[in-house]
Amino acid sequence: MERRAYYRNKLLPWLLIAPQLLLVLVFFYWPTAQALYWAFTLEQPWGGGNAFVGFDNFTAIFSDSRYWGTVLRSAFYAVVATGLSMAMALTLALFVDRGLKGTKLFQSVFVWPYAIAAPAAGVAFRFMFSPQAGLIGTINQVWPGIWDPSTVGWQALLMVIVAHAWLGIGYNFVFFLAALQMIPRSVIEAGAMDGARPFRRMLDLQLPLIAPTTFFLLIMNLISSFTDSFGLIDTLTEGGPNDATVVMVYKIYFDGFKGLDYSGAAAQSIVLMLLVISLTFIQFKWVEKKIHYA
Amino acid sequence: MKTNWLYGAAFAAAALVSSASAQAATKFEFWYGLSGDLSERVQEMCTRFNQAQTDFEIACVSQDNYDNNLQNTIAAFRANKQPTLTQIFDAGTLDLMLSGAYMSLGELMAAGGYTLNSENYLRGIRSYFSTSKGELLSLPFNNSTAVIYYNTDALTKAGVAAIPATWEDVEDAARKLKAAGYACPVAFDPSGVWQWFEQFSAVHNQPIASKGNGYGGLDAEYVLNKTKFVDQLTWYKKMFDEGLFVHKSKAAGETPNDAFVNGNCQITSSSIADHGSFTKQAKPEVKWTVAMLPVWAGTDRKNSFVGGASIWALKGKSAEEYKGAAAFFNFLATPEQAEHWSTITGYVPVTMAGFEAMKAKGFYDNAPYKGREVAIESLTYGEATENTQGIRLGNYVTMRKEIGNAMADVMFNNVPVQQALDTAVANGNALLRKFEKTYQGAQLP
Numbered sequence: 001m002e003r004r005a006y007y008r009n010k011l012l013p014w015l016l017i018a019p020q021l022l023l024v025l026v027f028f029y030w031p032t033a034q035a036l037y038w039a040f041t042l043e044q045p046w047g048g049g050n051a052f053v054g055f056d057n058f059t060a061i062f063s064d065s066r067y068w069g070t071v072l073r074s075a076f077y078a079v080v081a082t083g084l085s086m087a088m089a090l091t092l093a094l095f096v097d098r099g100l101k102g103t104k105l106f107q108s109v110f111v112w113p114y115a116i117a118a119p120a121a122g123v124a125f126r127f128m129f130s131p132q133a134g135l136i137g138t139i140n141q142v143w144p145g146i147w148d149p150s151t152v153g154w155q156a157l158l159m160v161i162v163a164h165a166w167l168g169i170g171y172n173f174v175f176f177l178a179a180l181q182m183i184p185r186s187v188i189e190a191g192a193m194d195g196a197r198p199f200r201r202m203l204d205l206q207l208p209l210i211a212p213t214t215f216f217l218l219i220m221n222l223i224s225s226f227t228d229s230f231g232l233i234d235t236l237t238e239g240g241p242n243d244a245t246v247v248m249v250y251k252i253y254f255d256g257f258k259g260l261d262y263s264g265a266a267a268q269s270i271v272l273m274l275l276v277i278s279l280t281f282i283q284f285k286w287v288e289k290k291i292h293y294a
Numbered sequence: 295m296k297t298n299w300l301y302g303a304a305f306a307a308a309a310l311v312s313s314a315s316a317q318a319a320t321k322f323e324f325w326y327g328l329s330g331d332l333s334e335r336v337q338e339m340c341t342r343f344n345q346a347q348t349d350f351e352i353a354c355v356s357q358d359n360y361d362n363n364l365q366n367t368i369a370a371f372r373a374n375k376q377p378t379l380t381q382i383f384d385a386g387t388l389d390l391m392l393s394g395a396y397m398s399l400g401e402l403m404a405a406g407g408y409t410l411n412s413e414n415y416l417r418g419i420r421s422y423f424s425t426s427k428g429e430l431l432s433l434p435f436n437n438s439t440a441v442i443y444y445n446t447d448a449l450t451k452a453g454v455a456a457i458p459a460t461w462e463d464v465e466d467a468a469r470k471l472k473a474a475g476y477a478c479p480v481a482f483d484p485s486g487v488w489q490w491f492e493q494f495s496a497v498h499n500q501p502i503a504s505k506g507n508g509y510g511g512l513d514a515e516y517v518l519n520k521t522k523f524v525d526q527l528t529w530y531k532k533m534f535d536e537g538l539f540v541h542k543s544k545a546a547g548e549t550p551n552d553a554f555v556n557g558n559c560q561i562t563s564s565s566i567a568d569h570g571s572f573t574k575q576a577k578p579e580v581k582w583t584v585a586m587l588p589v590w591a592g593t594d595r596k597n598s599f600v601g602g603a604s605i606w607a608l609k610g611k612s613a614e615e616y617k618g619a620a621a622f623f624n625f626l627a628t629p630e631q632a633e634h635w636s637t638i639t640g641y642v643p644v645t646m647a648g649f650e651a652m653k654a655k656g657f658y659d660n661a662p663y664k665g666r667e668v669a670i671e672s673l674t675y676g677e678a679t680e681n682t683q684g685i686r687l688g689n690y691v692t693m694r695k696e697i698g699n700a701m702a703d704v705m706f707n708n709v710p711v712q713q714a715l716d717t718a719v720a721n722g723n724a725l726l727r728k729f730e731k732t733y734q735g736a737q738l739p
Contacts, residue, residue, distance in 0.1 A: 042732040046393030047372045051734060060728070066721075132547035150546035151706040237545055240485070242702040257365050259692035260389055261728070 032273070038266035045260040057267035066243070067251075067268075074247040077161055078225035084165035086217055089172030094202060096173075097180040107177065114170030118228065122235030125163040129236075149237070153244025156237050160245050163232050164225065172217055179213035180206060219283040223276050248272050319351040322615040323377035324622070327363030327603065328436070329356055331571075335638050343625050350618035360386070360603060367608070371395055376608045378615045379622070381435060383603040385690045387423060388508075390606060391431065392733050397607040397616065398431050399623075405613065406620020410627065414645040418673040422600045422684035425739040426509045432604040433623050434644040436635075438567040439598045439669050440489035440587055447581045448476055448560040457583060460591045461529070464561065468538040471560050478540040480533065481550035481559035484701035485543065487694045489563040489587070490530070491523060491701070492599055496682045497589055497675070498522050499596045503726075506680030508687040511738055512730040516687075516722040518697070519715035522590075528711045531704050541705070555580060563587065565601055566669035570640035573662040584665040586672040596676045599684065602641060633657075642669045686738070688729025693722045 007013050039057055041050040061067045089110075096106050113121075128135045131148040139147050149156040183206060191201045207214075230249050233239060239246040239254065246254070249272065256265030326336055333356045340354035357363035360383035367380045382390055390396055403410045412420060412430035419434045442464075444457055452474035454467045468479035482490070495502050500521040505514035533539040542550040542559060551568060553559035555575040569584060576582060589595050605626075607619050625631055632648040635641065637657070643649045649670050652658065658667040687693065700718040703709040 042728070042734075044393060044732055045368055045389050046395045047368075048393045048395070048736075051731075053731075126545070130545075130547035134547065137547065148546070150543055151541060151702070153707075156545075240545060240702070241706060242699045254695070255692070258361060258695075259689055259725075260364075260368075260386075261689060261692070261725075263732070264728070 035266040035269050035273075038263050039270045041263060043262040043266070045262055050263075053263075057263050058271075061264065061267055061271070069243075070246055070248055070251050073157070073245075074226060074249075077157070077164070077229065077247055078222050081161045081164040081168070081225045081229075082218065082221035084161065085168035085221060086172050086214070088165065089169045090176050090214075092169070093173050093176035093180055094206070096177055098198070110173045111170040113167055114174075116167065118167060118231030119235045121163060121167055122232045125159065125232075126236050129159045149241075151241050153241055156241055156245050160229070160233055160236055163236060164229060167232070168221060168224065172221065175213055175217055176210065179210040183209050216283070219279055223279050226272065226276060226279075248275075319349060320612075320614040320618045321351045321353060322379070322611070322618045324352055324354045324379040324381075324605070325357050325363055325367055325377045326354065326381040327357050327360035327383065328381075329358045332436075332639060335635070339626075339631070339635065342631070343622055346625065347621065350621055352618065352622055371608060371610075374610060376610060378611045378619050379605050379607055381603045381605050382432070384422065384599075384601055384685075385694065387432075387604070388686050388688060388690070391425070391739055392736050395609055396431065397609055398429065399433055399607070400429065402607045402616055403620050403623065405616045406624070407617075408620055408624045410623070414647055416600075416642070416644060416646060416649070416670070416673055417678055418597045418682070418684075419600045419642075419644050421678065423604045426686075427739070429739070431739070432606040433626065434600075435603055435605045435626070436567070436639065436641045437600050437602040437604075437644050438565040438641055439600055439673050440493040440563060441566050441569075441584050441668055441672065442561065442563045442587055443554060443568075443572065443582055443584050445554070445557065445560040445580060446583050447579070448474075452476065457585050458588055459585070461588045462591050464588050465529075465533065465538070468533065468561070472536075472538055476560055478542070478553060478559040479561060480539045481542040481553045481562040482530070482534065482539040482705075483541065483543045483550050484705055485695075485698040486550070486563070487697045487701070488601060489565075491518075491697055492685065493587055494526055495521065495523060496597065496599045497587055497595055497672075498593055499679055499681050501681045502685060503687055506683065507685045509680065509683060509738075512688065512726075512733060512736070514687060514726065516693075516719040516726070519712065519719045524711055524715060527701060527704055527715065530701070531711065534705050554582070566642060566666060567602070567640045569666050570638075570662075584668055586668050586675070594676065596679060596682045597674055598672045599682070600673060637663070640666065642666070642673065687722075687726060688733075689725040692725055693718075696721050696725075 038050075040054060041052050042057075043050045092106070092110050096103050096110070127133070129137070129147075129149055131137045131140060131150055136147060147155065149159045187205060187209070188201060191205050196204065226247075227249055229247055230253060233245050233247065233250050234253075237245040239250050248268065252265045252268045252272065255261045255268065259265075324340070326333075328336055336354055336356070340352050344351055355377070357366050360381075363381060364383070364386045367376060367382070370376045399410065399412070412424075415430065415434055418439075419437050420430055421428075423432050423434055424430045444467075446457075448471060449457070449467060452467070452470040454470050456463075458464045458467050464480070471479035484490075492502065494500070495518065500518075500523060501507060502518050503514045503516045505511050508514040530539060534541070540559060542548055542553045548556070548558065550559065550562045551564055551572070554562040554564075555572055555577065557577055557580045566584070572582065587598060605623070607616065611619075626635075627645070629648055629651050632643050632645060633652055636643040636648070636652065643652055653667065657663055658665075696718040700714040703714045704711050
């Protein structure tokens with residue numbers, strides 16, 4: 001029999017969760033409802049009035065080839081930044097887990113990037129990657145003009161992705177290391193006694209055993225790539241050159257706040273929200289159920 | 295001893311009186327979008343106003359930049375917490391005009407018992423912030439126009455005898471500078487749409503959009519892909535490919551202005567409002583001068599566009615606050631204050647009377663202010679046409695970016711000029727149609 005605690009007072013549980021509920025309502029559902037409303041109307045920025053236009057805002061963005069360019073760019077950004085960041089973090093975690101010299105130090109040092117705010121990192125990266133003055137820019141003295149993210153789109157995108165991946169390494173590292181250390185030592189030792197070298201043990205034992213963590217991180221990284229890239233892009237490239245680093249969230253910002261196109265930005269926000277919801281849905285319904293180990 | 299006590303009592307009484315009057319003073323807020331040095335200048339101005347009279351107390355709040363100020367003002371207005379006065383930049387003017395969220399300048403001044411003769415304002419400034427029928431709605435405040443700056447030493451060393459006046463001269467000077475070993479003759483940033491595109495169109499009397507750049511109605515359409523600007527962009531591209539125009543931007547590591555004051559680039563086009571900061575920042579060995587924007591030889595030159603911002607009074611405040619706002623406007627319009635503001639910032643004096651007074655005093659005769667008068671000459675040049683009164687196009691901030699992208703596409707990605715501009719125009723027209731629909735039924739004032 002399942003045991004459950006029941007409240008006699010029907011009101012009390014509601015009162016107890018009221019503060020949290022209120023926060024969620026005010027900071028999540030209310031703005032979302034507002035955005036939803038704007039997405040189906042044409043909203044005047046100063047609030048003078050609006051007109052219901054049905055799905056016009058959505059058809060407008062979906063028929064705009066540049067919007068799809070932004071979506072593809074965001075997807076590329078998310079996949080590459082996630083892949084880079086997780087691969088780096090996993091490598092670091094595997095070495096730290098092996099208990100090499102200086103492990104204790106690296107355990108804390110590798111987390112540091114996570115503590116740096118994205119805009120601050122953006123400014124630092126801008127200096128480092130600056131083609132005319134920066135550290136990476138010195139490559140131009142050897143091969144003139146080879147590195148210029150201020151005019152070459154793919155280099156600018158690469159720069160932003162690398163910066164994003166770097167920022168995420170700390171977070172991923174902590175989760176990977178924790179997962180690796182959760183694996184019973186006996187399993188690894190048994191593998192070692194059977195003659196498996198460290199690389200083989202990683203492939204056949206460690207990676208399968210930390211799969212749930214890996215999938216959790218995958219989803220979290222993807223979501224973060226879609227939503228947290230704003231601070232970096234705004235300080236590094238401001239979407240340039242020629243929109244080469246405009247991802248979905250940056251376009252929402254520009255159209256809404258700079259262009260005062262509240263309705264178009266609201267419609268894009270709804271699309272982005274659905275995307276993130278579906279990723280979360282996959283995380284909850286699919287990954288957590290299907291990935292398990294005996 | 296006794297006198298000391300008397301003094302003390304007098305001070306106490308004075309303090310009481312002044313605090314009583316401070317309580318009686320009507321407080322109102324003014325939000326503005328300037329930061330750093332300029333923000334301090336605004337704060338000084340506000341303090342001067344507060345000290346000059348006791349009925350009103352203005353609180354001036356910096357919102358960092360024009361964009362933030364516009365966003366914050368809109369958010370505050372929607373929440374009914376708006377300031378009485380706010381500073382809105384050129385491209386944000388149309389939305390506010392259509393919103394009905396403002397109290398017109400004439401109405402405000404009348405409420406305060408003042409009369410304001412809008413005819414005093416420089417023609418180009420007045421038309422930019424006026425309705426299509428000529429009513430000035432907001433107070434021109436910090437206004438500028440685009441000019442071109444030359445490094446005179448470099449020109450002399452390269453063998454350029456006279457300051458270039460035409461684009462032909464600029465090309466010739468750039469070649470000579472290059473030949474003399476200067477790596478960057480002209481600094482160019484394609485996001486400088488304001489000086490490289492808008493101002494070019496104005497002084498060459500080229501339309502940006504139909505219906506007098508939108509003054510004639512919300513159904514205007516962009517025509518910039520059919521004007522002389524096509525040739526101009528082709529020329530920019532040629533200059534860029536020959537290394538005579540060099541890309542400078544924040545992302546590239548040095549802005550055009552910084553490149554100029556550091557002596558790395560010898561020619562740059564920017565706002566007259568930078569005259570003051572150039573004076574302060576230029577390296578000692580950099581000798582420079584300023585001139586009106588060049589035109590192509592044989593052009594019937596027209597006035598350039600005004601840039602900068604004006605101050606708007608917003609609806610929904612008390613009559614007392616409006617009286618205070620009117621008093622503040624009246625204070626700003628006094629010749630002394632206008633001169634002071636123009637002197638310390640580099641913005642142009644916005645009234646003809648202010649300009650004449652400063653000229654008569656010899657303000658423009660000597661360094662460091664010598665040269666600033668070219669802005670006035672540029673703003674008042676020739677007969678105004680429907681292409682030079684201003685830009686009244688919906689969502690123009692986004693269109694500026696489209697044009698900047700088109701220029702960048704041509705420069706960096708070798709996209710054909712006509713194709714790049716056609717794309718910008720197609721995107722821009724979509725913006726205009728959406729804007730028109732957003733304000734369906736609204737009449738352009």
